[in-house]
Amino acid sequence: xxxxxxxxxxxxxxxxxxxxxxxxxxxxxxxxxxxxxxxxxxxxxxxxxxxxxxxxxxxxxxxxxxxxxxxxxxxxxxxxxxxxxxxxxxxxxxxxxxxxxxxxxxxxxxxxxxxxxxxxxxxxxxxxxxxxxxxxxxxxxxxxxxxxxxxxxxxxxxxxxxxxxxxxxxxxxxxxxxxxxxxxxxxxxxxxxxxxxxxxxxxxxxxxxxxxxxxxxxxxxxxxxxxxxxxxxxxxxxxxxxxxxxxxxxxxxxxxxxxxxxxxxxxxxxxxxxxxxxxxxxxxxxx
Amino acid sequence: xxxxxxxxxxxxxxxxxxxxxxxxxxxxxxxxxxxxxxxxxxxxxxxxxxxxxxxxxxxxxxxxxxxxxxxxxxxxxxxxxxxxxxxxxxxxxxxxxxxxxxxxxxxxxxxxxxxxxxxxxxxxxxxxxxxxxxxxxxxxxxxxxxxxxxxxxxxxxxxxxxxxxxxxxxxxxxxxxxxxxxxxxxxxxxxxxxxxxxxxxxxxxxxxxxxxxxxxxxxxxxxxxxxxxxxxxxxxxxxxxxxxxxxxxxxxxxxxxxxxxxxxxxxxxxxxxxxxxxxxxxxxxxxxxxxxxxxxxxxxxxxxxxxxxxxxxxxxxxxxxxxxxxxxxxxxxxxxxxxxxxxxxxxxxxxxxxxxxxxxxxxxxxxxxxxxxxxxxxxxxxxxxxxxxxxxxxxxxxxxxxxxxxxxxxxxxxxxxx
Numbered sequence: 004x005x006x007x008x009x010x011x012x013x014x015x016x017x018x019x020x021x022x023x024x025x026x027x028x029x030x031x032x033x034x035x036x037x038x039x040x041x042x043x044x045x046x047x048x049x050x051x052x053x054x055x056x057x058x059x060x061x062x063x064x065x066x067x068x069x070x071x072x073x074x075x076x077x078x079x080x081x082x083x084x085x086x087x088x089x090x091x092x093x094x095x096x097x098x099x100x101x102x103x104x105x106x107x108x109x110x111x112x113x114x115x116x117x118x119x120x121x122x123x124x125x126x127x128x129x130x131x132x133x134x135x136x137x138x139x140x141x142x143x144x145x146x147x148x149x150x151x152x153x154x155x156x157x158x159x160x161x162x163x164x165x166x167x168x169x170x171x172x173x174x175x176x177x178x179x180x181x182x183x184x185x186x187x188x189x190x191x192x193x194x195x196x197x198x199x200x201x202x203x204x205x206x207x208x209x210x211x212x213x214x215x216x217x218x219x220x221x222x223x224x225x226x227x228x229x230x231x232x233x234x235x236x237x238x239x240x241x242x243x244x245x246x247x248x249x250x251x252x253x254x255x256x257x258x259x260x261x262x263x264x265x266x267x268x269x270x271x272x273x274x275x276x277x278x279x280x281x282x283x284x285x286x287x288x289x290x
Numbered sequence: 291x292x293x294x295x296x297x298x299x300x301x302x303x304x305x306x307x308x309x310x311x312x313x314x315x316x317x318x319x320x321x322x323x324x325x326x327x328x329x330x331x332x333x334x335x336x337x338x339x340x341x342x343x344x345x346x347x348x349x350x351x352x353x354x355x356x357x358x359x360x361x362x363x364x365x366x367x368x369x370x371x372x373x374x375x376x377x378x379x380x381x382x383x384x385x386x387x388x389x390x391x392x393x394x395x396x397x398x399x400x401x402x403x404x405x406x407x408x409x410x411x412x413x414x415x416x417x418x419x420x421x422x423x424x425x426x427x428x429x430x431x432x433x434x435x436x437x438x439x440x441x442x443x444x445x446x447x448x449x450x451x452x453x454x455x456x457x458x459x460x461x462x463x464x465x466x467x468x469x470x471x472x473x474x475x476x477x478x479x480x481x482x483x484x485x486x487x488x489x490x491x492x493x494x495x496x497x498x499x500x501x502x503x504x505x506x507x508x509x510x511x512x513x514x515x516x517x518x519x520x521x522x523x524x525x526x527x528x529x530x531x532x533x534x535x536x537x538x539x540x541x542x543x544x545x546x547x548x549x550x551x552x553x554x555x556x557x558x559x560x561x562x563x564x565x566x567x568x569x570x571x572x573x574x575x576x577x578x579x580x581x582x583x584x585x586x587x588x589x590x591x592x593x594x595x596x597x598x599x600x601x602x603x604x605x606x607x608x609x610x611x612x613x614x615x616x617x618x619x620x621x622x623x624x625x626x627x628x629x630x631x632x633x634x635x636x637x638x639x640x641x642x643x644x645x646x647x648x649x650x651x652x653x654x655x656x657x658x659x660x661x662x663x664x665x666x667x668x669x670x671x672x673x674x675x676x677x678x679x680x681x682x683x684x685x686x687x688x689x690x691x692x693x694x695x696x697x698x699x700x701x702x703x704x705x706x707x708x
Contacts, residue, residue: 007529010554014521121572122541124549127580133553142553214553215518216545224516224542259522264513265485267522 006138011260012253013139017149019252023245024152025207025225026232027159028200034163034239035176035196038088038099042107044226046201048114050076050208051217055123064129065147065213072205080201084194107222114219123217130213144213151210153245155203160241162199172196176239235275237288246286250274319378320369320639322629323398325391325409325419326622328383336411339434339622340381342615343408345605346626351376357601361657363630371634379626380404384415391415395422395430405639406431406632408625411618413437420448429632429645433625434618438491441670447641449648449667451625453676455492458587459499461678462562465585465692466505466534474703475533475559480509482523482547483538489515492538492564508532515540520550528556535560541567548577552708559704561585569617574686583706584683589660590620591679591690592698599659620660628653628665661696 029043040046053075054068061067083106091102131143163169172192174182179189215221232251236243251271259267278286324343327336349357353366363369368376380402384391391410398404399422406429410416416435423430424445431449432440441450470476481496483489489512497507509530511523520543527535535558537547544567551557562585567573569586592614593599602623603615615623628651633639636647653665661679668674680692682701689699 007525011522011525014519014525018519018521122545122570122576123572124545124576127549127552133555140554145553214549216542218542221542224518228518255519256522259519260525264511264517264520264523268514 008260010139011256013141014145015253015256016249017145017252018256019249020149020152020156020245021145021207021211021248022228022232022252023156023248024148025204025211026229026236026244026248027156027241028204028207029229030233030236030239030241030244031159031163031196031200031203033233034241035172036088036092036193037176038092039103040200041100041103041226042083042110043204043229044222044224045107045110045114046076046079046204046222047208047211047225047229048217048219048222049079049110050205051212051215051221052114052118052208053205054209054212055118055125055217058125058129065144065209068209068212069151069206072209073202074205076205076208077198077201080197080204081194084197088197089190089193111219111222118219120219124215125213125217127214142214144210148207148210148213151206152248155206156241156245156248159199159203160245163241168195231271231275234285235278237282237285239289240285240287243285243287318372318375320372320375320633321378321380321402321404322626322633323395323402323404323407323409324379324381324626325384325394325398325407325415326381327386327411327415328381329385332386332411335618336384338610338613338616338619339411341609342602342606342619342623343379343626345602345609346623346630347377347379349602349605350630354601354605356596357598360598361627363627363634369630369634371637372639377630377633384410384412384419386412386415388415388418392418392422395419399423399426399428404428405641406629406644408433408622408629411435413440416440420445423447428641429629429648431625431629431648433623433628434621437487441672445671447645449628449671449673451628451662451665451673451676452621453589453662453678454672455495456499457676458492458564458678459496461587461680461692462496462536463499463503463505465562465680466560467503468692469560469701469703476505478508478530478532479505479534479536480511480527480530480532480558481507481536481538482511482513482527484515484540484543485512486515488540488566489538496536496538513543515543517543517546520546521554523547524550524554524556527558528554531556531558533559534562536562536564537568538564539567541570541573544568544570544573545577548573548580552580557705557707561705561707565617569688574683574688578683578686580708581683582685582708583702583704585691585705586681586683586688587678588617588681588688588690589662589678590615590617591661591681591688591696593690593696594698598657599661602659615659617660624659624662624665627657627659661690 025047032040050072053072057063057068091098133142171187175189175192232247236247255267258270349364354364357364368374382394407423408431410419413435416432420430424447429447434452436454466476481493483493565587606615632647636643655663663677664675665673666675679690681688682691691697691701
């Protein structure tokens with residue numbers, strides 16, 4: 004019994020690290036420019052398809068698909084910023100919401116058109132086999148995704164808080180005009196934020212594809228988790244997303260195991276509402 | 291003005307048709323309406339069913355020598371009961387919405403003057419479309435909608451050829467009891483089902499039938515089909531370790547379960563899946579090697595050369611460009627053939643006579659395209675001989691394993707998985 008329970012907790016933690024990884028891009032964009040990217044889930048979806056295409060066309064595993072997806076989705080992020088987001092940021096709030104939402108639909112149906120509605124999966128032998136350590140079973144692909152998820156999220160946090168470029172990005176998010184007076188180009192910094200967020204999201208997608216199914220609508224399923232994780236952890240806080248991701252992963256797993264899978268969402272959302280009740284800014288968000 | 295001109299055109303066309311028919315002027319056409327999803331989410335299923343039924347029309351109107359040895363109606367030259375009248379199947383697009391399905395049925399009945407209607411794939415659309423047919427007193431036959439309430443409305447013009455949840459449950463129960471008699475351990479059964487109408491209703495029917503048959507369900511796990519993770523559920527199963535497991539799932543969750551069971555290295559002795567997700571071509575394509583030996587159900591499973599399903603499948607493949615008949619299209623074709631048989635016996639296009647003929651339908655198993663035991667309707671219009679074949683995953687495709695007389699392969703157990 005206790006061994007199974009331990010397995011549930013470990014599975015939940017690994018799942019949570021992946022939640023954190025694909026949520027970090029969303030929280031970064033919000034922190035930098037107060038824009039909610041509704042196309043975030045579809046960015047993840049394109050990262051997943053990158054991995055699928057690289058495997059089917061070239062037989063490449065995550066070692067090839069992770070860097071390619073990072074570059075591709077980072078580029079997509081920068082292009083979206085210059086062609087769309089930069090313009091709608093000048094408009095009313097509703098324009099921002101509908102703008103990225105339109106982008107989401109565009110990407111989703113472009114995927115339908117290109118890849119068809121079928122579900123794809125990558126062979127589970129792509130990331131080595133599972134192994135047993137101290138009675139706990141680890142699946143290679145999930146472990147890789149979890150560890151990289153932790154690494155990338157922490158790296159993003161360090162970039163934002165401990166480097167000169169991070170300080171410049173934060174300066175722009177605090178007050179773009181003042182930053183400009185100090186010789187920082189706001190647009191360049193914001194484009195950089197989209198590139199970083201895109202890269203993290205691409206990596207997340209390529210890694211999730213190794214153990215999840217890929218379909219044009221998969222972004223929808225994942226986006227809900229990302230939004231909950233981000234508002235739980237505090238909009239704009241990468242570290243918050245990490246902590247929230249881990250909490251949600253473990254709570255989901257434990258409640259599904261102990262109470263029942265249909266109740267796990269209820270429990271996660273009750274917790275979510277409680278956190279927002281006492282800390283509307285989220286666990287680590289700025290008040 | 292417009293109306294006159296259209297009437298003129300119709301009259302002209304009719305004259306031309308008579309001229310074309312020449313000596314066979316006495317011949318008439320029997321119009322049957324077919325309401326199917328030809329656009330919207332389920333359009334591909336609708337298109338496949340349409341092609342299958344068109345194969346049926348062609349066989350009855352133009353004949354097929356091989357099928358004629360088994361099926362009286364396949365001799366060609368239309369319906370003998372109506373002096374060789376040809377069948378014209380008029381398709382209407384239900385657009386995947388109950389409202390459109392209802393409007394199109396109304397149009398077929400009032401404008402096209404069809405003698406009967408077949409349709410409509412989605413249970414929710416069959417519900418509204420058949421209500422129109424009932425009001426106008428036109429026979430309505432559904433070959434594929436399985437919602438239980440359809441035959442519980444006290445309708446007098448409604449017929450259903452497809453098996454429903456209770457038939458599937460009985461098939462699983464009989465299959466498992468047979469395995470038990472053969473010495474396999476079936477003391478505990480786990481049910482894992484998604485929590486919308488489909489999963490809930492099928493699971494509750496299975497639980498009821500199994501209860502009566504003395505098979506004990508020791509675990510009943512309900513989950514949401516769009517879950518991102520199913521590890522805890524698989525761990526729950528692993529801990530209780532049931533002898534047999536039944537999945538009632540859609541595609542994305544079927545993929546997650548198959549993957550996660552392999553990851554956590556657990557499998558039961560017998561694993562059964564209730565059609566749907568586990569039968570989706572994209573599931574079969576990507577996951578087949580992880581679920582070798584999975585037991586499933588399907589109304590259609592090829593059949594041996596020379597049989598009705600085999601011959602129809604050969605004709606269908608020519609039309610579809612290589613695709614085989616599947617569970618849905620085979621049931622659709624059967625629905626059409628049942629209607630054609632009834633109209634032939636009615637010897638008339640009078641709806642009341644067709645209804646009486648449908649009520650007297652008594653088709654035998656060797657005439658069936660899907661694996662039914664035959665077609666015979668009860669008072670509610672449900673086919674009492676509808677049954678499902680049980681299939682098993684073997685090297686990337688499902689082969690029929692049960693019942694024995696229609697099996698194309700032997701049962702291999704325990705479940706191998708990967």
